[in-house]
Amino acid sequence: MQNWKSRPAEFRRLWSYSVGFYGVWVGHIGRRMGLFEKISKNSLSPDQLASATGLDRSAVRAWCSAAKSLGFVKQRGGKLAMTGRMKEILLDPSSPQYLGGQFSYLAGRSLGYGGMDELFKSGKTKDMSSSFDAIEQATDWDHYAFLSAVKSNKHLHSLLSEGCRFLDVGCGTGTLIEKLCSAYPHSKFVGVEPSPVAVGKAARMAAGKPVRILKQSGESMDFDEEFDMVYLGESLYAAADKQKVLANCFNALNKTGTIAVVEGLLSDSGTSMEDQLIMGMQIDFALQGHRFLTKKEIRTLLKDAGFSKIRFQNFGGSLFLVTARK
Ligand SMILES: C[S@@+](CC[C@H](N)C(=O)[O-])C[C@H]1O[C@@H](n2cnc3c(N)ncnc32)[C@H](O)[C@@H]1O
Known part of the structure; x- marks a missing residue:
């Protein structure tokens, strides 16, 4: 068994493309389903987020743990929150830092x-x-x-x-x-x-x-x-x-x-x-x-x-x- 650090750089680079694929989808789903929108206003637990959006609880839980692992959201005391920078990048089309639309384009296409x-x-x-x-x-x-x-x-x-x-x-x-x-x-x-x-x-x-x-x-x-x-x-x-x-x-x-x-x-x-x-x-x-x-x-x-x-x-x-x- 190889540990992560002993993997060749080429392997780690290609691995990051697989993670990037999920990053694009987690970003897109968070925007499309209004999950980021809700978290951007109030810190919420995964179950509170599911109730607030009216979405399926298991799907929202899976999304929350993915979004946390991929760094879209932070978890404090069981509640998910977004930084100001992350809100700007994902939700503000008028910001020069806006990338959210690109995720949705890539996923949609x-x-x-x-x-x-x-x-x-x-x-x-x-x-x-x-x-x-x-x-x-x-x-x-x-x-x-x-x-x-x-x-x-x-x-x-x-x-x-x-x-x-x-x-x-x-x-x-x-x-x-x-x-x-x-x-x-x-x-x-x-x-x-x-x-x-x-x-x-x-x-x-x-x-x-x-x-x-x-x-x-x-x-x-x-x-x-x-x-x-x-x-x-x-x-x-x-x-x-x-x-x-x-x-x-x-x-x-x-x-x-x-x-x-x-x-x-x-x-x-x-x-x-x-x-x-x-x-x-x-x-x-x-x-x-x-x-x-x-x-x-x-x-x-x-x-x-x-x-x-x-x-x-x-x-x-x-x-x-x-x-x-x-
Ligand atoms: C990527 S979209 C951009 C749409 C729009 N300009 C914008 O910025 O949102 C490209 C557009 O070019 C249009 N298009 C394709 N061929 C064209 C042509 N020969 N003359 C004019 N528009 C064309 C497409 O139908 C499509 O709406």
Whole structure:
């Protein structure tokens, strides 16, 4: 029998991936079932937590001992509690430290990973239409990072504050537009989205707001200098004809307009701990029939579409904001 310390480093590294798998699920279940929410307000014993949430007692007990062992919660005098830092990381989408949404994205997306067999054997991909719940969990992070970047950019902040026309290409369920609408009530928003499932949800959000949602792809847009800003949030990678989408974005902008692209981008080395998530996520994108772009590819695409002043801002975790002017 080998003890833990005598195990090779490679063994311990791979072991930590198995633990990480359960960490993702314990984090996701705690958020989805409202367990963290309850503990974040009051310290509770496992049985009190089961009563307060109305959930199955045995399942909650198992979750509590896992959550304690994995360091999500602390136990004092038989009661579970969360630190302020842990609440921020798991429950506060507007915090730059927020990771909870990522756990929910990973757990939600992995429900479709049964499709990996077919992908690897016959190249059959699965579109993202059944994953909008998971996508919403992940892109909250992008949206708050974008809002904070806009706030600290004098030009973009005053444009939106004074009231501008904003186009969101591949707007999904409209969750960025919803946030922008309340932050910048003088602006007007158009969301373009090809998925009928997402359009249905976005249209419900848009009711009564200065928002129009159109069911179309970026390739089929036909706007003529109607917008001050165009945004593509993790949608360019998904477009079949990226050059056409960017040419349409260029035409949609007025003469001094700005394009903002938020995308996960592959780095050249891909070996740092920060890179490892996007490197692993490549199998998720392959299942969707897509791949991540590199910085070089996105720069070339924007240049070829006629954009200039291309700037990259690192949001962390391989997520970048790329801005350019018409
Ligand atoms: C990862 S989701 C991001 C959604 C949204 N932008 C956000 O930040 O929450 C990618 C979106 O791009 C949309 N999409 C896929 N192909 C597209 C295309 N050719 N033109 C425009 N949008 C597209 C998908 O339907 C999906 O809603």
